[in-house]
Amino acid sequence: MWYKATAGNDRFHTYVFQQRVGVLIDWFRVLRSDERSDRFAAWGLINDPGCCTPGTEGCPAKSLEETYGLDWCPGDETLLQFVGKPGYRDPACDFKDAPLDPSDVHAKQGDQRQSACDLKFGTSTGALGFRKFPNPRFDRAAWVKLNGSAGTWKGYDSKLGAKSGAGEAPATRLSDGSVEPPFLVGTSCGSCHIAFDPLNPPADPANPKWENIKGLVGNQYSRISEIMVSGMATNSLEWQVFAHARPGTSDTSAIPTDQVNNPGTINALINVAQRPVMENESIIKWRKVASCTPASNASCWCEPGRQSKCWQRGEAKEAVHHILKGGEDSIGALEAIQRVYFNIGSCSEQCWVNHLTDLRQLDPEQRGFGQTPFNIGQCRRDCPNFRAIEDRLENILDFFFSPEAFATDLAVARQNERRKSDPNAVYGLPELVADLDKEFGSGAVARGEKVFAQQCARCHSSQPAA
Incomplete structure (x- = not known):
């Protein structure tokens, strides 16, 4: 899950980010396969050892036209058949869940976890943590007419209109809703946290092997903020807001933005078992319960179609970590993990995009002037991707306590x-x-x-x- 689960944020990074926040990502510029060898140097991305550039020795794809300019990766033998077509069955549907925890109050009536399909894995783009999905609305003939070939996006991401005073055209077809790309691209938690093993770094950072990879150490080379605005003119407001962050840093509240520019180095989630916890802290959050009382009102909710799978919001004393620099784990490790998925775009349409500030709205009487908090209970109710992750948070935390997170002295x-x-x-x-x-x-x-x-x-x- 840490490496692959996007929790449905492919729609956010393809449609919502552009339309609601006004930020354009040029995925081809970042992920084009003919520049795979330069991907680490240019963007700080960790190349997926299982992927290859079409036409190279041993690669199942023989030309860039087969993969629409991106790497060929395991699973693409199926995925590519559904570009421009409905009916793709996500690999997450075959995810083998861990055995139920007998002490889990929600497990008393059997397996009631949300469908694993809603984890949404897709296949790798060629960069670890970045996942692609076939776009059923893609029109190959229109794409070839626009770009001159199926193997490039040069027409789609080209600049439009006259240059501005700063010498850069302000718009591209990336914001043209009439043009659909071949893939929707999503991100997993690993997009920022997967990096090289300090105990066994690769001889060539552009060509790592799996034994050179660690999932939790944190990618100190990532230029994630520059990736987020890779399709923007550098003189735009959005480019300035995002791209100020230094390489190797990330503002975890930059996408569902809180208007506070405070990027920090990506957290190294290592030695978690040895990290101290703070006892007896008063924590207000939703907790698992078997039922709701008539008097609980909106502070308790039971999932329809499930038996004894309810959540109660309230205050209680807990022992929690204080590992993360932004304080995201101050209400508990599980909630800190869940928050990551909001940070990277999950459940945006169902839960939080309408709570964001419009950067260009100056009238306090108008919608979008100020930010408002979104409702976790409403998000749990309306977003199946939320529930798919929430039902498996303990498994992700188990990964944090595995040898993958051991010290690297x-x-x-x-x-x-x-x-x-x-x-x-x-x-x-x-x-x-x-x-x-x-x-x-x-x-x-x-x-x-x-x-x-x-x-x-x-x-x-x-x-x-x-």
Whole structure:
């Protein structure tokens, strides 16, 4: 799920973002297969080791026209047959769910999870975390007429109209609703969090292998903000709002925007099992219950068609993490994970797009002038993608506690490097300290430890002795 589930945000990134927020993503510019080797350098994206450029040795697709200019990826043998046609069956429908937790109050009446189809996997675009879906409204003949070939999008993403005073045309056909692209593109949580394994980085960052990939470490190279406005003129308001973020950072509330420009480095979700929790914090949120009382009113809701699958909103004491820089986990790890899917566009039409501020609305009496909070209960009711994720949040959290999130210490990385030439090489903390002291001066590590304890540990260490 972390690598593949988009929870339906392909519609957001293809239609809603452009029409409601006015932001244009040029997916072909970012994901075109003939520039696969430059994708990491240009955009900081991690290439999917399972995908290939059509026409290269061993690639099932022989020309870019077969894949509409993108990489060929596993599953495309089926997906490509449904470009311009209805009836595509998403691979998520075949997702094998984990066994039910017998202590889960919602599991007492059997498996009542929302259909896994609503996780919406699609297939890879060639960049990890970015997923594509066939557009049933696509017109191949019109596409070829516009672009000159099925293997390019050059007519679709070309600039239109006269150049502005800043020397850049303000519009492209990306905002032309009469032209439908071959794919809808969605994003998973992994689009920001998948990165290279510090203990085993690839020799060539443009051509990683699966053993070089970690799903939770956080992509410090990502230029996600530039990707979001890749189809915009640089002198537009939207481009300025999004593209200010530095490479390797992300403003997690930039898409369902809160009008606060506060990008930060992408959270490294490592060592979660060792992270401290804060006890007895008062948390208001929705919790699982078996039934609602007549007096509960809007604070309790039972899902229609299910038995004893209800949710009660209220305040209670809980132990929660404080890992995320934006405080997203202050109401609990599960809700922090759920929030990510809103951050990347899930349930926008059903739940939150009408709560956003219109950047160009200056009249406080008009719709869209100010932001309003969306209702989680209403979103749960109206968005099946919400329920599909929510019913499996514990499984994603299990992934956070798996070896995928274990520490990546420098001493281990150096030992791994030495073992490439000597399988029996041993390199531990004593060897690392000796090497660092040799590099930076005798006693450098001890002095650094003291400075860290005095100046940094109050924020950066959870050890009481620090």
